[in-house]
Amino acid sequence: xxxxxxxxxxxxxxxxxxxxxxxxxxxxxxxxxxxxxxxxxxxxxxxxxxxxxxxxxxxxxxxxxxxxxxxxxxxxxxxxxxxxxxxxxxxxxxxxxxxxxxxxxxxxxxxxxxxxxxxxxxxxxxxxxxxxxxxxxxxxxxxxxxxxxxxxxxxxxxxxxxxxxxxxxxxxxxxxxxxxxxxxxxxxxxxxxxxxxxxxxxxxxxxxxxxxxxxxxxxxxxxxxxxxxxxxxxxxxxxxxxxxxxxxxxxxxx
Amino acid sequence: xxxxxxxxxxxxxxxxxxxxxxxxxxxxxxxxxxxxxxxxxxxxxxxxxxxxxxxxxxxxxxxxxxxxxxxxxxxxxxxxxxxxxxxxxxxxxxxxxxxxxxxxxxxxxxxxxxxxxxxxxxxxxxxxxxxxxxxxxxxxxxxxxxxxxxxxxxxxxxxxxxxxxxxxxxxxxxxxxxxxxxxxxxxxxxxxxxxxxxxxxxxxxxxxxxxxxxxxxxxxxxxxxxxxxxxxxxxxxxxxxxxxxxxxxxxxxxxxxxxxxxxxxxxxxxxxxxxxxx
Numbered sequence: 001x002x003x004x005x006x007x008x009x010x011x012x013x014x015x016x017x018x019x020x021x022x023x024x025x026x027x028x029x030x031x032x033x034x035x036x037x038x039x040x041x042x043x044x045x046x047x048x049x050x051x052x053x054x055x056x057x058x059x060x061x062x063x064x065x066x067x068x069x070x071x072x073x074x075x076x077x078x079x080x081x082x083x084x085x086x087x088x089x090x091x092x093x094x095x096x097x098x099x100x101x102x103x104x105x106x107x108x109x110x111x112x113x114x115x116x117x118x119x120x121x122x123x124x125x126x127x128x129x130x131x132x133x134x135x136x137x138x139x140x141x142x143x144x145x146x147x148x149x150x151x152x153x154x155x156x157x158x159x160x161x162x163x164x165x166x167x168x169x170x171x172x173x174x175x176x177x178x179x180x181x182x183x184x185x186x187x188x189x190x191x192x193x194x195x196x197x198x199x200x201x202x203x204x205x206x207x208x209x210x211x212x213x214x215x216x217x218x219x220x221x222x223x224x225x226x227x228x229x230x231x232x233x234x235x236x237x238x239x240x241x242x243x244x245x246x247x248x249x250x251x252x253x254x
Numbered sequence: 255x256x257x258x259x260x261x262x263x264x265x266x267x268x269x270x271x272x273x274x275x276x277x278x279x280x281x282x283x284x285x286x287x288x289x290x291x292x293x294x295x296x297x298x299x300x301x302x303x304x305x306x307x308x309x310x311x312x313x314x315x316x317x318x319x320x321x322x323x324x325x326x327x328x329x330x331x332x333x334x335x336x337x338x339x340x341x342x343x344x345x346x347x348x349x350x351x352x353x354x355x356x357x358x359x360x361x362x363x364x365x366x367x368x369x370x371x372x373x374x375x376x377x378x379x380x381x382x383x384x385x386x387x388x389x390x391x392x393x394x395x396x397x398x399x400x401x402x403x404x405x406x407x408x409x410x411x412x413x414x415x416x417x418x419x420x421x422x423x424x425x426x427x428x429x430x431x432x433x434x435x436x437x438x439x440x441x442x443x444x445x446x447x448x449x450x451x452x453x454x455x456x457x458x459x460x461x462x463x464x465x466x467x468x469x470x471x472x473x474x475x476x477x478x479x480x481x482x483x484x485x486x487x488x489x490x491x492x493x494x495x496x497x498x499x500x501x502x503x504x505x506x507x508x509x510x511x512x513x514x515x516x517x518x519x520x521x522x523x524x525x526x527x528x529x530x531x532x
Contacts, residue, residue, distance in 0.1 A: 150357040156328060157353045158372060168372070172363045250362035251406025 037218050046223035055208055055224065062193060062205040065121055069128025069189040074182060076129075077136025082166065084137070085144045101134040107195055114200060124196035124204070131192035132185030139181025143174025176252070179243045183236060190232055272301035273428060273460050274325060279334035281320050293485040295320045297334060300479065300488060302428070302462060307454055309463040309471035311517060312481030313528035318464045319356075321486070322432045325462065326353050338428065352426030352459075356433040360405035360413045367392070367401040369416050373424040387423060394456065395419040395449075411435075411442045415449070422457065429454075431463045435470070443467070444502045447474050451501060468521070472514045473504050480520045483528035489520055 019039045025031045026038035037045065049055060084091050106127060113123040147170050155165040171178070197206025205224055212221035247253035280296035295317035302308050312318050323329040324336055327347040336343045338351060347353070360369055370388050377384065392398045395415045405413050414434055421429060431450070435443040447470060454461050465471050471478045478492045494513055496504060504510055 148357065148359075150355050150359045151361070153328060153353075153355065154359045157326065157347050159347060159376070169361070172361070175363070246363070249404050249406065 034216065034218070037222055041219075042222040042226060045219045046226050049220065049223045050227075055205070055227075058203065058205050058208045059227070061121075061203045062197065065125050065193045065197075065204065066128060066186070066189050069125045069193055070132060070182075070186050072125070072129045073132035073136050073185045073189060077133045077181065077185070078140050078171075078178065080133075081137045081140035081144065082170075085141055091141070098134055098138050106130050106192070107199070110196060110199055119200065119202065121203075124193045124201055124206070127196040128189035128192035131188035135184035135188060136178070136181040139177045139184070140174060143177030143181075144170060146177065147173040176243055176246045176250070179239060179246065183239045183243070186235055186239070187232060190228070194228060273304045273339060274300075274302040274462070275335075275337050276300040276325075277335050279324060279331045279336055281317065281324060281329070282332045295324075295484075295486045296331075298487055302460055304427075304460055305458060306476045307451075307461045307463070307474055309465055309475035309478045310481060311465060311468060311471045311478060311521065312486055313483050313521065313525040314466075315528055316481045316484055316524070317486030318481060319432060321481075322430060322462075322464050326351060326430050328353075350427040352421035352424055352429045354414070354417050354421050354429065354431045354434045356436050358405070358410070358413050358417070358437075360416050362405050365402050365404055366397055366408070366416050366419075369405070370419045370423050373420045391419045391423045394422065394453065411438050411446055414438070414446065418450070418453070422453065425457075426459055428460045428462065431461065433464055433466060436466065443470060444473075444505075448501045450474065455498060468514050468517045469505070472510060472517060473500075473502060478517060480517060481524075483524045489524070492516060492520075 022031070022036075023039050026033070026036065084094060109130075110123060110127060113126055117123050117126065151169050151173060152165075155169045160168060193204070194206040194209070197204035198210045199206075201207045205228060209221060209224050212218075212224065244253060276298050278297045278299060280298075281294045283292040283294055285291050298321065310318050310321065320329070324331050325338075325343070327343045330344065338348045341348065361372070364372070367388060370391055371384065374384050374387065379387065389398070392401055395418065397412070397415060397419060400408060400412065405416060408416070414437075418434070435446050438446060450461070451474060461474075463471070463474060472494060475494055476496065478494065480489045480492065481487065482489050492513065495509070496507075
């Protein structure tokens with residue numbers, strides 16, 4: 001077997017074993033049907049739910065919120081990190097904030113956000129943004145630290161202004177690290193948005209999940225969970241491939 | 255050039271004027287964390303003639319790279335004046351100066367062609383003319399078949415050729431080379447040296463080379479400045495007297511050994527002094 005396929009096949013095998021174990025546990029009634037449907041039933045429910053289009057609106061709604069939260073996290077994170085990188089004392093002050101950010105349960109601020117922004121789309125978007133932005137800032141700072149000094153000198157030799165230096169030198173040089181931040185930002189944004197919708201929203205996949213959970217509607221709840229997992233894994237895989245391509249292009253990975 | 259063909263006194267003076275002149279140039283770095291200021295360089299007086307190949311050798315830490323950065327306009331002098339074509343260099347890289355660094359400064363996310371094109375982004379040339387110019391430099395540097403490669407796909411020597419090509423495409427009148435072959439093995443260094451000599455003859459620019467390697471300086475240069483240990487100043491400027499048409503076979507010349515030996519004689523004590531200071 002070619003080495004290229006060995007790892008993906010191994011991953012599939014582990015997944016298949018996990019699913020198989022669940023299938024057996026459900027068949028033996030060790031896991032009862034009220035707790036969880038057997039995996040094959042979840043798969044059939046998933047196909048049925050997607051074919052019916054019943055949650056299309058919710059998917060679009062959540063996707064829109066995730067995209068907005070993520071875009072904000074990337075734009076604000078990259079810009080803010082670029083400024084902080086230029087002011088070392090500010091960075092020293094903020095380092096503690098960045099390192100402890102994820103120790104704070106941001107979802108706990110959700111009631112406050114509802115008071116400030118109301119029950120619309122803004123609270124989930126803000127939660128998604130707050131979850132993702134620091135990952136982008138920390139990765140971007142790491143990337144900027146790694147831009148070789150000689151490339152900064154090159155920008156002076158090439159008579160680049162600050163904008164040109166950022167666009168032609170520092171941002172592309174930091175790109176692999178920014179991508180690492182982007183991967184985390186997307187994951188955190190999905191978690192933030194779906195969890196916020198789950199708690200109090202009236203639309204979106206999180207709301208659909210909460211509704212199905214409260215009504216013991218396993219035929220709807222598990223397919224939605226599967227959908228969120230599949231979406232997250234797909235997006236993460238695509239970004240991982242892109243990151244690997246960038247690193248290979250730069251001779252940083254074989 | 256026949257000076258008799260220059261019509262008036264002003265033209266003759268312009269031709270004879272040094273391309274770069276340094277007068278009483280000194281560099282002192284300010285104290286760091288309560289330490290003392292570091293007198294790194296100078297005072298230095300030096301003239302570079304148009305079209306010559308000039309090298310600087312000296313012990314580690316003598317201020318060679320500082321001198322390089324001052325002439326490149328990457329750092330300001332603490333005292334004295336530096337002029338390029340009669341105009342003072344004041345901490346900015348002047349037009350007409352091309353710089354090649356010791357470290358690999360290829361942009362790894364751009365192809366060889368795109369790296370070279372970087373130097374032309376402000377030229378406002380029509381696309382066809384720009385392509386032709388890049389094509390010519392690619393050919394000059396024997397990089398044509400690697401135009402669409404990324405730097406990571408090239409050897410260290412070829413990446414350094416890309417950096418030189420990116421400088422050449424800007425048609426500089428002065429090329430500054432800061433130990434550009436330091437990371438290469440000896441054979442590749444000799445061949446790269448030959449290439450630089452070929453380019454120097456082809457484009458007619460002045461070359462200012464910083465190097466640790468005495469044989470490299472002796473092989474490539476018309477004149478070699480030998481620097482003292484820190485604070486670096488010029489001990490002597492050695493004229494090699496080589497013909498313009500030369501390559502690495504100059505190593506076989508009877509005068510090569512004595513030239514390199516003379517450089518070492520000048521440098522030996524300074525190198526010991528620099529080592530003691532460390």
